[in-house]
Structure formats: structure tokens, C-alpha cells
Amino acid sequence: MSKKIRVGILFGGKSAEHEVSLQSAKNVIKAINKEKYEVVPIGIDKQGRWYFYGEAEYLLNVENPKLIKLNKSNKEITIISNGKDVQLIDLANGKEITALDVVFPVLHGTYGEDGTMQGLLKLVGIPFVGPSVLGSAICMDKDVAKRLMTNANLSNAKFITIRKFEFDLFDFAEVENKLGLPVFIKPASQGSSVGIHKIKSKDEFYQAVEDAFKYDNKIIIEEYIKGREIECAVLGNHNPKASVLGEIISHHEFYSYEAKYIDDNGADLEIPAKISADIIKKIQGLAIKAFKVLECEGMARIDFFLKENGKIFINEVNTIPGFTKISMYPKLWENSGLSYTRLIGELIQLAIARFDEEKKLKINFN
Ligand SMILES: Nc1ncnc2c1ncn2[C@@H]1O[C@H](COP(=O)(O)OP(=O)(O)O)[C@@H](O)[C@H]1O
Ligand SMILES: [Mg+2]
Structure with missing residues (x-):
């Protein structure tokens, strides 16, 4: 049997969305195909320190979304390249713990989804899931993303x-x-x-x-755009595909932090969204166009407003969407016929394919 692909899963991070990331990572690790991939969980605390776990627990209070916490293990690590492999190094003694083949940054928001982590991973030279430096940075900056969308005739508020x-x-x-x-x-x-x-x-x-x-x-x-909130998942590098659509029905004034994560009844998801076939087609087309215009690769979730008169606005693009068990991105794919496990496999393969293409460029010397 061929060797398993070693996947570093990054979670936590210096971000207001630290806890959401823990939930997402727990579900990614549960769903990943263990026959094919060897999982290496890597926790990042709110100060930016990295931890290795081996067999140790990486989360505390796992079953309670309100109390879930990163376990700060006693093995603090860093990631380096020795020119050949990308390795995790034990900071206590400078020794290699393990090499990695690919990284899945299951991180949301600042220092995880905004291009900075992508820059670090690109510098050490390892394939990683999701958009690269540019796409991540563009989508994190709502001002720049909107300017580019406007420039491409993609309607936004x-x-x-x-x-x-x-x-x-x-x-x-x-x-x-x-x-x-x-x-x-x-x-x-x-x-x-x-x-x-x-x-x-x-x-x-x-x-x-x-x-x-x-x-x-x-x-x-x-x-203010008065309309329904509709989301579409996109997956792929050169020929990205759009999923079925989902609708967020928020029970708050808008889809606030409380509605998202605090109030259990803050919002309902409807998948597939009840929308006419021609509007579904239009939204899927716009999702793929936005994905390309904003330099996305691998994955992104494109969020829309749909007005009563049928007019469609793009709200924003998320390059590392939630992966919790109730999150839209994996659910939209499940409803489109791609299971959570196969979705993760696909994302990892897309990361490796992009890396292999970039390796051939004349700017790389190995
Ligand atoms: N222009 C707008 N018109 C109506 N509702 C909006 C508008 N912008 C944001 N919202 C509401 O606020 C929520 C969060 O805004 P969003 O731009 O998606 O920020 P975030 O990146 O934090 O998710 C949206 O899901 C929606 O409910
Ligand atoms: Mg949003």
C-alpha cells in the first residue's frame, strides 16, 4: 500500500473567530479519510504559539460549543523547511517531530484567512488548502473585494x-x-x-x-439591501464548480455574531434554497465569476442578497468558510452529492495540484 499523505490541520489562531475554528477543525478531523491521510493536528493559541499533540487531546470541553478550548500541549513547535522536507520542530530541543506533505488551514479571520498564514506556508514551501496569498488577502478586505467586483460588473451594495x-x-x-x-x-x-x-x-x-x-x-x-441571504459553495482550481444554493433565515435584526454562534435558534438554514431554476442558474454563474475575479482557488463560499424583484447582489466571499457540523459549505456540497469526507479529499488534492503546477515555474530552483 502506498504511503499515507500527512496532512497538518491548523486550528485556533490569533483571531476573533478562534473558537469557531476549533469547531470546524474537530469536524474536519472526524470526517477525513484515515485510510488515505494521516492527520497531524496543530493548535495555534491566541498569542500565536503552535502546539503538537501526537496522541494527546487537542481540544478541551469538546462537546460544549460555548466552552470548547484549545488544549495548550507542552510540545510547542514551529514549522520549517530544510530545503527538502517541511518539518515540525520541537522548540524545546530543536529536533524534528514529523514531516508534513500538505496543510489544511482550518482557520477563520485574521492571521488565518487573510493571506498571512498563506504567505508563511508558501515561504516554507508546502501545498495548502484554499486560495493562495492574493485571493485570501483580497477577499478579507471588503473594500478591495468590492472595488474589483464593481470593476467586473458584479453587482454589490x-x-x-x-x-x-x-x-x-x-x-x-x-x-x-x-x-x-x-x-x-x-x-x-x-x-x-x-x-x-x-x-x-x-x-x-x-x-x-x-x-x-x-x-x-x-x-x-x-x-442596506433588503433581501434574502443566499449562499453558494464553489470548489476547484481552473474549472471551479458551484454547489446547490442555501438560504440563511436569520431571526435577528441581521445575521449577527449572536445569531451565528450564541443563540441556538438565531437562524435557520434551508438547503436547497427555494428559488426558481433560472435564478439558481444566475446565482451559480455569478458565484463562479466572483471566484475567478477575486483570484480564488480551491474553495470559497460566495454570499448573496436576493431582492424580491429578482435583483442579485454579492455580499461577500469567504475563503475559509465554516466547517462546523452545521456549516453551510460542507452541507451545500453534501446536498450536491459530495460527502464531507470526499470534499476534504478533493480540497487536499486541489492543494497538491496547484503546488505541483507552481513548482514547475522558473522561480523555483529545486
Ligand atoms: N448591505 C447590507 N444589507 C443588508 N444586510 C447586510 C448588509 N451587509 C451585511 N448585512 C448583514 O450582516 C451580516 C454580516 O455581514 P457580512 O458583510 O457578511 O460580514 P461578515 O464578514 O462578518 O460575515 C450579513 O450576513 C447580513 O445579515
Ligand atoms: Mg458574512
Whole structure:
């Protein structure tokens, strides 16, 4: 039998979405085909330290989503390349623990989904799942992603970008004139609805802006789109495929952090979404176009608003979507006939295929 492929699964991380990542990783590790892949769980704590586990437990309070925690093992590690292999090194003695063949960063948000981790993995020279540096960075920055989508005629909500250093000069009248009310205020680079506010008047504006600026030095103010929230999963490198569609039916004012993760009844998912065949086709086409325009590879989940009059807006693109057991991305594929286990296998193979293509370029010397 051929040797198993050794997959490093990264989880936790320096991110407001640390705990979501733990849930996602638990499910990825459970579902991965152990006949074909050898799993190496790698935890990253909120300070950015990496841990190796071997047979040890990598999570605490696993069964309780509210208390789930990273187990900080006593084996702190780092990742290096020795020019031949990519290895995990025990920081206590500098010795190699294991080599890895591929990495699946099951990390959400900052320092995981935003291109920084992808940069590190690219530098050490190992294939990894999901978009590379550029696609990850673009999709994490809502301002840049929207500019590129607008440029490609992909409809998205009208918006204004403000940088912290220039906010003193900002006039609220611009919001009312250009976007109307209500509006959404968002840090440019966040996820899980952290720092996002829906405001209906000038009175609420300044406090919301102040909060959004806690997460980023750049924020966007966006026109309110009244519509259904529809999501589509995309998978592939050169010939990406779109899944069936799902709908998020939020029971809160909007799909907030509370609705997503705190309130058990915060939202319902409907898969497949009840939409007419021609609109489904349109949304799937737009999902694939957005995937390409935003330089995605491997996977992404494209989120839409669908207005009553049939008009479609792209809200945002997530390059490492949730992989918890209730998450849309794996569920959409399951409903499209691709099981969770096969989906993970496919993602790993796509990572290796991209790496092998890049290896042939003249910029690589080995
Ligand atoms: N322009 C908008 N119009 C209506 N609802 C919005 C708008 N922007 C965001 N929302 C609501 O806020 C939620 C979170 O916003 P989103 O941009 O998706 O941020 P995140 O990256 O944190 O998920 C959306 O799922 C939706 O419910
Ligand atoms: Mg979102």
C-alpha cells in the first residue's frame, strides 16, 4: 500500500473567530479519510504559539460549543523547511517531530484567512488548502473585494470607504445622500459579523463607527439591501464548480455574531434554497465569476442578497468558510452529492495540484 499523505490541520489562531475554528477543525478531523491521510493536528493559541499533540487531546470541553478550548500541549513547535522536507520542530530541543506533505488551514479571520498564514506556508514551501496569498488577502478586505467586483460588473451594495486618519473630515450628509438609511458599518477586514452595525440615524452613526474602527483602520459604510441571504459553495482550481444554493433565515435584526454562534435558534438554514431554476442558474454563474475575479482557488463560499424583484447582489466571499457540523459549505456540497469526507479529499488534492503546477515555474530552483 502506498504511503499515507500527512496532512497538518491548523486550528485556533490569533483571531476573533478562534473558537469557531476549533469547531470546524474537530469536524474536519472526524470526517477525513484515515485510510488515505494521516492527520497531524496543530493548535495555534491566541498569542500565536503552535502546539503538537501526537496522541494527546487537542481540544478541551469538546462537546460544549460555548466552552470548547484549545488544549495548550507542552510540545510547542514551529514549522520549517530544510530545503527538502517541511518539518515540525520541537522548540524545546530543536529536533524534528514529523514531516508534513500538505496543510489544511482550518482557520477563520485574521492571521488565518487573510493571506498571512498563506504567505508563511508558501515561504516554507508546502501545498495548502484554499486560495493562495492574493485571493485570501483580497477577499478579507471588503473594500478591495468590492472595488474589483464593481470593476467586473458584479453587482454589490453601494458603499463608502473611510480610513481612520481621515475620519475627522467626514461629513454624515454624504451617507444620507449617497446611500440613504439605514446603512451597515463594517470593519474592512473582519468576519463573523464582529464590529458590524446596522444604523438607522445620525445619532447611532458615530458610536458604530468608533466600534468598527476598533477592529480595523479602514471601514466601509454600505447601503442596506433588503433581501434574502443566499449562499453558494464553489470548489476547484481552473474549472471551479458551484454547489446547490442555501438560504440563511436569520431571526435577528441581521445575521449577527449572536445569531451565528450564541443563540441556538438565531437562524435557520434551508438547503436547497427555494428559488426558481433560472435564478439558481444566475446565482451559480455569478458565484463562479466572483471566484475567478477575486483570484480564488480551491474553495470559497460566495454570499448573496436576493431582492424580491429578482435583483442579485454579492455580499461577500469567504475563503475559509465554516466547517462546523452545521456549516453551510460542507452541507451545500453534501446536498450536491459530495460527502464531507470526499470534499476534504478533493480540497487536499486541489492543494497538491496547484503546488505541483507552481513548482514547475522558473522561480523555483529545486
Ligand atoms: N448591505 C447590507 N444589507 C443588508 N444586510 C447586510 C448588509 N451587509 C451585511 N448585512 C448583514 O450582516 C451580516 C454580516 O455581514 P457580512 O458583510 O457578511 O460580514 P461578515 O464578514 O462578518 O460575515 C450579513 O450576513 C447580513 O445579515
Ligand atoms: Mg458574512
